[in-house]
Amino acid sequence: xxxxxxxxxxxxxxxHGVTVGPITLDxxxxxxxxxxxxxxxxxxxxxxxxxxxxxxxxxxxAVASEDVTDVAAxxxxxxxxxxxYALFPHLDVGENVGFGLPGSNARDAKITAALNLVDxxxxxxRKVHELSGGQQQRVALARALAPEPRVLLLDEPLSNLDPxxxxxxxxxxxxxxxxxxxxxxFVTHEQEEAFDLGDRVAVLNAGHxxxxxxxxxxxxxxxxxxxxxxxxxxxxxxxxxxxxxxxTRPDHVLVVRPERLRFGDAGLPGVVRERRYTGxxxxxxxxxxxxxxxxxxxxxxxxxxxxxxxxEATRVIALPDGAGGR
Amino acid sequence: xxxxRNGNAAALAMTLLLAWLVVYxxxxxxxxxxxxxxxxxxxxxxxxxxxxxxxxxxxxxASVALAAAIGIPLAFLFEWFDxxxxxxxxxxxxxxxxxxxxxGVIAFLFLYGESGFVTRAxxxxxxxxxxxxxLQGPLAILLVHxxxxxxxxxxxxxxxxxxxxVSMLEAAQALGANRRATLWRVIVPLLRPSLVGAAILTFMTxxxxxxxxxxxxxxxxxxxxxxxxxxxxxxxxxxMVETVALAVVAVVGLAILRRTxxxxxxxxxxxxxxxxRRPIRRRSARMLATxxxxxxxxLLLLPHLTLGLVSLVPYGAWTTQILPPVINFANYRRLFSExxxxxxxxxxxxxxxxxxALAVVLALAAGWLVVRRRVVLRRVIEGLLALPWALPxxxxxIALAIxxxxxxxxxxxxxxxxxxxxxxxxxxxxxxxLTGRALLASYRQLDPSLEEAAASLGAGRWRTxxxxxxxxxxxGLMAGASLAFVAALGDLVxxxxxxxxxxxxxxxxxxxxxxxxxxxxxxxxxxVVMVASAxxxxxxxxx
Numbered sequence: 008x009x010x011x012x013x014x015x016x017x018x019x020x021x022x023h024g025v026t027v028g029p030i031t032l033d034x035x036x037x038x039x040x041x042x043x044x045x046x047x048x049x050x051x052x053x054x055x056x057x058x059x060x061x062x063x064x065x066x067x068x069a070v071a072s073e074d075v076t077d078v079a080a081x082x083x084x085x086x087x088x089x090x091x092y093a094l095f096p097h098l099d100v101g102e103n104v105g106f107g108l109p110g111s112n113a114r115d116a117k118i119t120a121a122l123n124l125v126d127x128x129x130x131x132x133r134k135v136h137e138l139s140g141g142q143q144q145r146v147a148l149a150r151a152l153a154p155e156p157r158v159l160l161l162d163e164p165l166s167n168l169d170p171x172x173x174x175x176x177x178x179x180x181x182x183x184x185x186x187x188x189x190x191x192x193f194v195t196h197e198q199e200e201a202f203d204l205g206d207r208v209a210v211l212n213a214g215h216x217x218x219x220x221x222x223x224x225x226x227x228x229x230x231x232x233x234x235x236x237x238x239x240x241x242x243x244x245x246x247x248x249x250x251x252x253x254x255t256r257p258d259h260v261l262v263v264r265p266e267r268l269r270f271g272d273a274g275l276p277g278v279v280r281e282r283r284y285t286g287x288x289x290x291x292x293x294x295x296x297x298x299x300x301x302x303x304x305x306x307x308x309x310x311x312x313x314x315x316x317x318x319e320a321t322r323v324i325a326l327p328d329g330a331g332g333r
Numbered sequence: 334x335x336x337x338r339n340g341n342a343a344a345l346a347m348t349l350l351l352a353w354l355v356v357y358x359x360x361x362x363x364x365x366x367x368x369x370x371x372x373x374x375x376x377x378x379x380x381x382x383x384x385x386x387x388x389x390x391x392x393x394x395a396s397v398a399l400a401a402a403i404g405i406p407l408a409f410l411f412e413w414f415d416x417x418x419x420x421x422x423x424x425x426x427x428x429x430x431x432x433x434x435x436x437g438v439i440a441f442l443f444l445y446g447e448s449g450f451v452t453r454a455x456x457x458x459x460x461x462x463x464x465x466x467x468l469q470g471p472l473a474i475l476l477v478h479x480x481x482x483x484x485x486x487x488x489x490x491x492x493x494x495x496x497x498x499v500s501m502l503e504a505a506q507a508l509g510a511n512r513r514a515t516l517w518r519v520i521v522p523l524l525r526p527s528l529v530g531a532a533i534l535t536f537m538t539x540x541x542x543x544x545x546x547x548x549x550x551x552x553x554x555x556x557x558x559x560x561x562x563x564x565x566x567x568x569x570x571x572x573m574v575e576t577v578a579l580a581v582v583a584v585v586g587l588a589i590l591r592r593t594x595x596x597x598x599x600x601x602x603x604x605x606x607x608x609x610r611r612p613i614r615r616r617s618a619r620m621l622a623t624x625x626x627x628x629x630x631x632l633l634l635l636p637h638l639t640l641g642l643v644s645l646v647p648y649g650a651w652t653t654q655i656l657p658p659v660i661n662f663a664n665y666r667r668l669f670s671e672x673x674x675x676x677x678x679x680x681x682x683x684x685x686x687x688x689x690a691l692a693v694v695l696a697l698a699a700g701w702l703v704v705r706r707r708v709v710l711r712r713v714i715e716g717l718l719a720l721p722w723a724l725p726x727x728x729x730x731i732a733l734a735i736x737x738x739x740x741x742x743x744x745x746x747x748x749x750x751x752x753x754x755x756x757x758x759x760x761x762x763x764x765x766x767l768t769g770r771a772l773l774a775s776y777r778q779l780d781p782s783l784e785e786a787a788a789s790l791g792a793g794r795w796r797t798x799x800x801x802x803x804x805x806x807x808x809g810l811m812a813g814a815s816l817a818f819v820a821a822l823g824d825l826v827x828x829x830x831x832x833x834x835x836x837x838x839x840x841x842x843x844x845x846x847x848x849x850x851x852x853x854x855x856x857x858x859x860x861v862v863m864v865a866s867a868x869x870x871x872x873x874x875x876x
Contacts, residue, residue, distance in 0.1 A: 060785050080788040081797075087789040093782035097804040106800075107790030154791060 011036035011190050012057075012158055017066035019052050027052045027214040029066055034207075039184055039191045041205030043198060045237065048211040050194045051162065057192060058160050059083045070157050086151030086189075090162040092143050094135045100146050101131030107154035121153040122146075124183065141172055148180075152187060159184065161193035165200060177203050198238050210234050226264075232326050235262040242268070242301035245328070251275045252320045262324040265290065265304035274319035277301075279310045293318060344708035347699060351717035353745060354762055358732035359580065359724070361746075365735065366577045369570035376574045385559040386578055389540055392471060392555055393586070396478040396539035397532050403479060404486025404531070410626075412494040415610040416619050422626040427488060428633055429481045431867045433823020435544040435840050436859040439847075440636030441477055442468070442548060443643045443856065450639055473549035478539050480633075485538075486531040493527030499608040525593075533590045540583055541725030543826040556582070557727040561829060564731060576731040580724050587723050640863065644856035664857040674854070677842035678861065684838060685821035688760035689768070693814050696768035697806075700776035705784075718769030721762050730830040733759050753836050759827035764817035771813025775806045815873025819866040 010033030018028035027049035034040050042050040055061045057068060059080030067076045075083050094103050105118045122128055125145035130138075138146065144167065151159060164180065165173045181204050184191050195201050201208045202222040209219040210233075218230045229235035236243065242263045244252055249261040252275060280300070281292035289307040293316060294300050303309070303318060310316050366372070376382050411423045429437065444450050445468050452464045459465065468476075497520065505515045521528075543557045550558055556579040564572040613619040647663040668674050699718055703711040721729060737749035737758070749755040783805060787797040803810070825840040832841050839858050846855040 058785070058789055060788070080785070081791050081793050083789075084791070085789060087786065089782045089786060091780070091782065093780060093786040095783060095786070095801060095804075106787065106792070150786075150790065160789075 010034050011038075011071060012192070013067075013069045014053075014057075015067050015069075017053075017056055017068060018064050019049075019056060019061055020064045025214070030211075030216045031066075032209060032216070032219065034190055034192065036190055037185075037188050039181070039193070039204060039206045041201035041208040042192065042194045042211060043196070043201040043205075043208050043238070044211035045196060047213075049214040050196075050211050053211070054160055054162055054192065054194045057158070058085055058087050084154070084156050085158045085160055086154065086156035087160045088144070088147045088151050088162065088164055090164075090166060092147040092167070094143060094147060094150070096135055098135070099131065100127070100133045100135060100138070103135065103146060104131075104150045104153050106150060117153055121149040124152065124187070125149045140168055141176060144168065144176070148183070152189070157190070159189045159191040161191065163195055164193055164204075165195075173200075174203075180204065208238075210238065212237070227324075229262070229324065229326065232260065232262070232329050235324060235326060240265050240302065244299065244301070246297065248275055248295050248297055248299055252323055254323070254325055256325060258328055259325045260328045261320075262326055263301075263320045263322070265302040267322040268301070268303040268305075268318050268320055270303065270305060270309050270316050271319045272317060274317040276315065276317055279312050279314050279316055282310075282312050291316075340702065340706040340708050341710070343698075344702045344706070344710040344714065347695075347702060348710050348713055348717065351695070351699075351714065351765075354758075355717055355720045355765065357745070358729065358736040361736045362573050362576055362728075362732045366570070366573035369574060372568075372570035372574045375571055376578070381554065382559070382575065382578075385554040385556050385575075386582065388471070388554065389556040389579065390582060390586075392474060392478070392546075393536050393539040395475055396482055396542075397535045399475060399479040400482040400535045401486050401528070401532070403483035404488075405490050405528070407483070407629075408487050408490035408494060410622065412491050413608065413610060414622065415612040416622040416626075418623050418626060419610075422623075422630055425630040426626075426633065427484055428637070430484045430488075431863070431870060432481070432636065433819060433862055433866055434481060434542065435823050435825040435843070436640070436862050437481055437636060438477055438544040438548045439843060439855060439859050440640040441480070443852065444636055444639045445476075450642075451635075469549055469551040470553045474542075474545045474553075474555075477545040477549065478542065480636075482535045482538055485534045486528070489527040489531035489534075490524065493524045497523060497608065502608060529590065529593050533587065536586055536590060537583065537722070537725075540579075540586065541727065541826075543725075543727060543829075547825070547829075557725060557826065560727050560731060561826065564734070564830060569735070572731055573735065576728050580728045583724050583728070637863065640856050640859050643852060644860045646853045646856075648851055648853055664853040667854060668857050668861070674842070677837050677839050678858075680836055681822055681838040681840075681862075684757045684760060684836070685818050688757045688764055688821050689814050689818040691757075691761050692764035692768040692817050693772070693810060695765065696772040696813065697810070699769060700772040700806075703773060704776040704779075705781070715769075715773065718773075719766050722766035726763060726824070726826045727830075729762050730759060730827040733762070733827075734830050750831060751833050755831045756828060756836055756838065759831055760817075760821035760824060763820055763824070763827070767816045767820065768810075768813035771809040771816075772806060775809025779805050811873045813873075815869045818869050822862055822866060822869075 012034040014030060014032040014034075016029040016031050018026065018030075020026045030049075030053065032040070042053055044050045052061060056063055059075070059078060063076060067074055069075060070085075095106065098106070100122070101118050104121050105114055108114050108117055118131065119128070122130055125148050127142065127145055127149065130142070130146070135143065135146070144164070165176055168176055177200060193204065195204075205222070207219060207221055208225055210217040210225065212233050218225060218234045220228075225234060225238045229238065232243070235241050242265065244254070244261040244263065249259075252261055252263065254261045275295060277293040277295040279291050280294050283290040283292075284307055287307075288304055289309065291303040291305060291310055292300055293303055301318075407426060411419060411426070432440070442449065445452055445466075447464050447467055449468070452466065452468075455461075455465050456463070501519055501523070502515055505519045510518060541557065542555075543561070546553070546555045546558045547561070554562070556575060560572055560575045560579065563575060613622055642657070642660075644664055645660045645662065646657040647659055647661060650659040651657040668678070696718065699714050702708050703714055708714075733755065734750055736746055737755060738751075739746045740748045749758065779802070783801055784797055787801045792800065823840065824838070828838045828840050829844075832838060839862055843855045843858045846852070846858065
């Protein structure tokens with residue numbers, strides 16, 4: 008077995024016929040895996056199964072070849088950072104961080120070290136509610152890491168932060184996890200966060216694993232229409248328009264990223280209906296002659312609203328037609 | 334899967350235990366009453382019975398009207414206007430809540446009774462041969478009810494007003510509504526849940542009220558005193574029929590009042606800021622508000638002060654004078670040094686503490702099952718916890734007296750009447766709605782991820798309970814426990830039906846002291862209960 012954390016055909020059946028899994032995933036030691044999916048896709052269930060808060064209805068979870076499927080959360084030695092941090096409001100920062108540590112001489116030193124790690128030295132006696140959102144997040148991280156868990160789990164780690172703070176925190180969080188070297192699984196519904204923070208991304212949809220891979224693989228070689236449209240912006244062409252852009256296989260559709268389309272002298276004809284200026288570039292809404300609308304990312308001065316244009320594709324992805332397309 | 338099954342097994346055990354405590358005794362009374370044919374015809378033909386039932390209903394309705402008439406205007410005054418002393422007075426005005434009903438009744442007796450403080454003063458001032466009034470009958474009962482129950486309307490209305498969104502009032506004005514239209518078309522509908530809540534609480538309290546009619550009723554009987562009198566006369570079949578009749582009135586009354594409650598959605602909508610308090614500009618009006626406020630506060634504090642004063646007067650020292658000629662701590666010394674006087678105090682303390690502790694443990698387990706495990710029986714458990722609140726204390730007192738005076742282990746009936754267990758059991762039943770409601774609410778507000786966080790940090794079930802769950806629940810737990818403890822400490826009706834000489838609680842000792850004319854000792858007991866209640870409630874309200 009190759010993985011440090013092995014998930015084999017794990018399954019959770021909720022009432023009303025809702026099922027998550029079976030899902031199989033191998034996560035290498037020190038790897039950061041993102042579970043990416045829309046709400047209701049089962050990513051949170053997966054994380055709670057890993058943490059031991061839910062019991063699996065099938066399959067097994069193993070860490071370092073030890074089967075932990077039936078091990079209670081309290082004895083699993085997985086650290087968890089909750090979406091709303093779940094800091095104990097009746098305890099101060101130091102007591103929160105020390106909660107999972109056994110009473111010993113080294114306890115205070117470990118608390119100090121954990122707080123140093125997240126850049127909160129000297130915050131031991133602060134009250135939890137006096138801290139900013141970013142500081143609370145770091146205390147939650149220090150608390151989860153202090154008992155030296157085998158795996159770190161993060162539930163939407165950045166969703167509670169200001170958008171302006173998010174990007175910086177993301178980078179710092181990744182550096183910190185890499186420095187500690189801990190195997191990490193985190194849940195997010197934002198593609199950007201998954202790409203930035205994760206070494207690998209597992210895309211979930213309706214309880215099933217759609218695809219696992221590096222951000223590049225997912226973006227450039229999506230294995231399904233769902234992944235193609237959920238990860239990044241995508242135009243989906245069918246019928247004559249798809250054939251005009253080079254699709255040859257029947258029962259397939261053509262997926263083209265907006266930046267892989269450009270205005271030219273020949274190609275798919277259409278009329279520019281809308282222009283959204285973003286600064287360095289602009290998104291052009293083009294209505295094809297068959298009525299299909301699609302998006303072109305081009306120079307801000309690439310075209311005028313109302314102008315007749317021809318669009319050609321520099322790179323296309325052919326995928327079997329199925330549910331999930333727009 | 335195992336966990337789910339264990340949860341449901343525990344829930345079943347909890348349901349059966351609660352049903353045995355709160356439903357089974359009522360069921361026994363209903364069944365045994367159904368068999369007493371003679372008692373039914375007696376009940377239906379004796380005019381006194383109908384008069385007592387009708388008296389219970391109209392006294393309760395009149396108490397609601399009176400309490401509303403005093404409490405609602407006060408709430409508006411203190412929530413909407415600003416004047417010197419508003420904060421202090423606003424807190425003082427909620428004070429009657431601290432006085433256990435029975436102790437309050439005794440204080441009223443010392444104050445306005447035939448040989449009461451105020452009565453005698455007026456008699457002397459006016460040079461009358463007799464007391465200017467006799468504190469007896471329905472008016473006396475209503476006076477006591479108004480005094481102790483307007484607080485419900487005051488507190489509920491204030492809370493409702495504080496939640497009111499000022500932008501709603503502004504919207505009404507922008508749409509052309511004048512003040513009166515705004516009041517009737519916006520404010521009153523929005524306050525309705527609060528007002529109905531207060532009305533229900535007042536109605537149920539008044540219907541179950543025993544101390545005031547017992548002490549001041551004289552020949553005027555309401556159903557609660559009628560039942561106890563019948564029981565003490567030994568006519569058990571008739572007492573059971575009366576108990577069933579009172580229970581029916583309570584349930585029907587509750588059902589009717591519930592219907593007028595409306596939805597809470599109305600209140601939930603308003604998320605904005607409450608209107609700012611308006612200072613009273615006109616000097617005369619401001620002085621009037623402050624003066625009336627202080628006058629009212631003094632009126633409210635008089636019973637407490639009277640109780641304190643009377644407790645300092647030694648036996649036989651105070652005869653016809655307006656003010657007592659001698660003041661010392663003799664009564665308190667007797668209370669704590671004579672073993673026979675100390676006994677009821679200790680009895681009350683341990684019985685209240687034991688019943689409260691058990692009620693907290695049961696409510697804690699129920700909260701865990703209902704909120705955390707979401708067991709199949711959760712609605713049933715919640716209903717059983719709340720049930721004793723819907724029935725007057727007299728009903729439960731009689732039900733327990735009948736159920737637990739028979740030895741039939743197969744029917745789960747044991748002889749507990751006459752033992753030290755029956756009163757704590759009766760207090761426990763009355764405490765369940767208080768601790769149950771407080772702990773369920775606290776459990777619902779408790780973020781489940783806190784417990785999960787503890788688990789993921791390696792804490793087992795008991796460590797999580799001790800270090801995370803209990804500290805988080807403690808405000809609700811303390812609030813519920815203090816209310817339960819104070820209710821048990823001040824109980825009269827269950828005590829009067831179920832006590833034995835060995836286990837007599839404070840309220841019974843106060844009654845017998847009064848009968849022996851040892852009013853100083855009675856007052857000293859009252860002060861002890863009052864101070865203990867205030868301390869416990871003060872601790873319970875602290876965050």
